[in-house]
Amino acid sequence: MRSLHHFPPWRPARGLPAALLCLGALVASVAAAQGGVQVPTVAAQVQSVGSGFELDGVIEPVKQSIISAQAGGRIGSMLVKAGDKVKAGQLLATIDDREALTGVERSQAQVAQAQAELRNAQSQFDRTRDLQSKGFVSAAALDTADSQLKSAKAGRDQAGAGAKQSALAQGFTRVSAPFDGWVLQAQAEAGDLAVPGKPLLTIYAPEPLRVVVQVPVSRSAAARSAGVIEVAVPGASGGLQWVRPASLSSMPTADPVSQTIEWRLELSPEAGRALLPGQQVRVRFASGQQERMVLPQAAILRRGELTAVYVVSGTQFVLKAIRLGADQGQAGVAVLAGLTAGDRVALDPVKAGLAGAQPAAAQ
Incomplete structure (x- = not known):
């Protein structure tokens, strides 16, 4: 008779059940992480905030001079360069x-x-x-x-x-500095031909500084009626703080091309200490109070030209585009369109964008 071969019963390889258990636990943890993210929310509320508008301004030195040649001849030596510090009466250049x-x-x-x-x-x-x-x-x-x-x-x-x-x-033929300051720009070099009126150097004094802002003619009336005009400057803690200018003035005429009116806001030495000529700052023209919806800065998602928030819809989050207004400092930023009062907004838009993210229970 043909003998039958008996095979031993199948048994799993040693150590395989433990690996499967670990893999299953990992998958479960990932699923829990994606589906169980609890994101805190805040209700969009209407608050009384200052009305007005903000514009970009440029820092300029109040005292700035273009040193020009007063005699003709070849420039024999240029003793300073851009970025050098000079004293009043210091020799800057010589002409043959x-x-x-x-x-x-x-x-x-x-x-x-x-x-x-x-x-x-x-x-x-x-x-x-x-x-x-x-x-x-x-x-x-x-x-x-x-x-x-x-x-x-x-x-x-x-x-x-x-x-x-x-x-x-x-x-x-001996060009000297008119005051203490810094060389902002050198428009000529040794060997160039100097003629009367030709610019050689631009010098500025580091203090005081002013902010020059171009206000559109359409907003000139609102700017003149503003109760508070402030400039955002770097604060001691690294953030921004709003300070009022020491004095301000506006030009009596408008630019015929840009249709803007130039405003000059002179800063105090303390406010301008951390600023440099050419630096851009924000200028706020505030007048009165008005009702605006305000959200914390952390709740706003900015991606390129998109400005949006995640709003609670049932048990999920829905992305909504919004239009922002003026920055209200610690109160947050004003929302002009895209939300209604009572909408609950995710405080962490990054977590709210994860798959399965859910709004946390209100405290």
Whole structure:
């Protein structure tokens, strides 16, 4: 008879049940994490907030000068560069002064000649006066000598004025700083040709600073009627704080191209200490109070041009696009459209976007 082979009963490999249990636990934990995320919410409430609008402004130095050449010639040396700190009276650049120096020498020679002619005229006048007193010459001869003396004095004064003018022109070949500050820009280099009126350097004083903001003509009335005008500057803790300008003014005319009116808000030294010229800041024109829906900044999702929040719908979250208004500081940011009073909004939009996320129970 053909013998039958008996096979041992099947048994799982050693260690396999434990691996399956671990995998199942991992899958269960992931599913629980995705389906059981509890996201806290906040109710959208209407609050009384300050009305107004915000605009971008630019920091500018109040004291800024464009140093131009006052004499013509080749720039011999440029002793500073952009970013250098300078003191009032410090030499910044020199211009070839050979022509000016020649003018100074010519003027000095003319002064010497005029003084010699004056001495000769004075001696002639004295001799003629003595002779006229003794009756040897006429009174007309004395008058002639007197006229020559006065002409010699005028010639001396004219030569002296010319010498001063030549010395002044020679001094224009040495460009110095008008005040303490920083070099903002260098518009010329050594070897360039300098002509009167050509800009060489731009210098500014670090204090005081001001904010220049362009207000649209359509909002000029609202800006003038604003009860509070504030500027957002870096605070001591690293965030932003709103401060009021020390003084403000607006230009009496509008720009014909941009249709804006320039406002200048001068900052106190304390407010402008952490700011730099060219830096952008926010300017807020606030007037009165109005009812606005306000949400915390943390609840708002910003992705490119999308501004939205997750709103509770049943037991899930639905993404809704919103339009924001002015920043209300610690109170949050105003919502102009997209929500209704009472809507519950997720405080963590990242977690609310996970699959299966649910609103946490109200405390």
